[in-house]
Every structure is written in structure tokens, then in C-alpha cells.
Amino acid sequence: MRNLYEIIQSCKDGNEEDVIFILNKFDPLINKYSRLLEYEDTKQELSLTLIKVLQRIRIDKGNFREDKYIISYIKKSIINRYIALLKQLSKVSRYESEADINLIYADNDEDVLEMCDLLKDLTEIERKVIILKYMYMMKDSEIAILNNISRQVVNQAKNRAISKLRLYFKKSLNIVDK
Known part of the structure; x- marks a missing residue:
């Protein structure tokens, strides 16, 4: 079985199956934060964030050879995007x-x-x-x-x-x- 480091490297190389594997792996986390926002496009927005993270992540640096660090980085990225969306939606609702x-x-x-x-x-x-x-x-x-x-x-x-x-x-x- 391959570790996350190898799967993310494969995602960076353009392997769509591994991108789908990662999306499915983090689907519960994405669902959790999309439900919290109660906004119709939140799940797509957070999924897109995950795909962007897969392309941006610098797995060649630091401790990213271990799964726990990769999972933590992805989780923090999704939570940060959730917070940004929450702030954006609160501004919109204030103006509405x-x-x-x-x-x-x-x-x-x-x-x-x-x-x-x-x-x-x-x-x-x-x-x-x-x-x-x-x-x-x-x-x-x-x-x-x-x-x-x-x-x-x-x-x-x-x-x-x-x-x-x-x-x-x-x-x-x-x-x-x-």
C-alpha cells in the first residue's frame, strides 16, 4: 500500500485517480464544514480548495514524508478556507x-x-x-x-x-x- 506522500506526488504528476482517491479520503471533513456553512456551493468550494492544496503542497520540504503531517496540513487548509468563506458570507448577509x-x-x-x-x-x-x-x-x-x-x-x-x-x-x- 502506498503512503500519502506517494499518492500526492502522483496527484502532482496529473494522476486523476489519485486526486479522486484523496477527495474521497477527505470527503467526511469537507462534508462537515460544508454543512456548518449551510451554503449551496460550499462542498464544491472546499473540494476545489483541496485540489489546489494538492498542487501547492511542498512535500519535498519538512516532515511531509509522514502521513500525519500531510493530513494535518490538508485539514488546516480546509479549515482556513472554511473560516474565509464564513467571514465572506457574514459580510454578504450583513449587506442583505x-x-x-x-x-x-x-x-x-x-x-x-x-x-x-x-x-x-x-x-x-x-x-x-x-x-x-x-x-x-x-x-x-x-x-x-x-x-x-x-x-x-x-x-x-x-x-x-x-x-x-x-x-x-x-x-x-x-x-x-x-
Whole structure:
């Protein structure tokens, strides 16, 4: 039986059967991290990472003649790619949740347009805070964590936004302060 060193050397030389053998050997690890991400292309992404690792790995250096070091290197490479994908997906989900106006439950299109008009006068952070707080019913601390800001910044943005919205409603209803 050949060891991993010989199999990876064969993969570097272009032997497709050995590449498939390695993919099958690390399939449980790839499945584990693809399930954790719950993203449709994760398994393919991690499999591609493994194939790239097979081409990049410098088996002629260090202790790579022993299987345990090769396995550890491949495992760390897959975990690092998982972490990078996780960070990338968290950024995407943060931007998707900013102002998804389609989630506003309105009786008609005019209500949606009026809500859009109200929100466009707010700054980006004020808009995020109002949407997350009142549409998604999130707590200030949750909003702070999601946007990498302090709770105090969330509270200040919320108060500024509410003040702007009050002023807007006063103007639209022709209410004058005494």
C-alpha cells in the first residue's frame, strides 16, 4: 500500500485517480464544514480548495514524508478556507439585511413608497438601525454586534433617526411647535 506522500506526488504528476482517491479520503471533513456553512456551493468550494492544496503542497520540504503531517496540513487548509468563506458570507448577509424593503408588510404599494421616502432621508447607519430595530425586532446589542459598532452608537443613531422622522411627520401634518 502506498503512503500519502506517494499518492500526492502522483496527484502532482496529473494522476486523476489519485486526486479522486484523496477527495474521497477527505470527503467526511469537507462534508462537515460544508454543512456548518449551510451554503449551496460550499462542498464544491472546499473540494476545489483541496485540489489546489494538492498542487501547492511542498512535500519535498519538512516532515511531509509522514502521513500525519500531510493530513494535518490538508485539514488546516480546509479549515482556513472554511473560516474565509464564513467571514465572506457574514459580510454578504450583513449587506442583505440592511434595507430589504421587500420585507415590509404594507397594505399597498403607496405605503411601501412612503416608507422608502421616509428612510431615504436618514443616514446609512440610521436607516440600518431603524430597519433592524423595528422591522426585525432586534435589540440594540444585537444590532451593535451585527454592524461592529457600540451599543451607544446604535442608541445615538436610533435617537437621531426618530427625531428626523418626528420632524418629517410634523411637517407633513402641518403641526407647529408652540
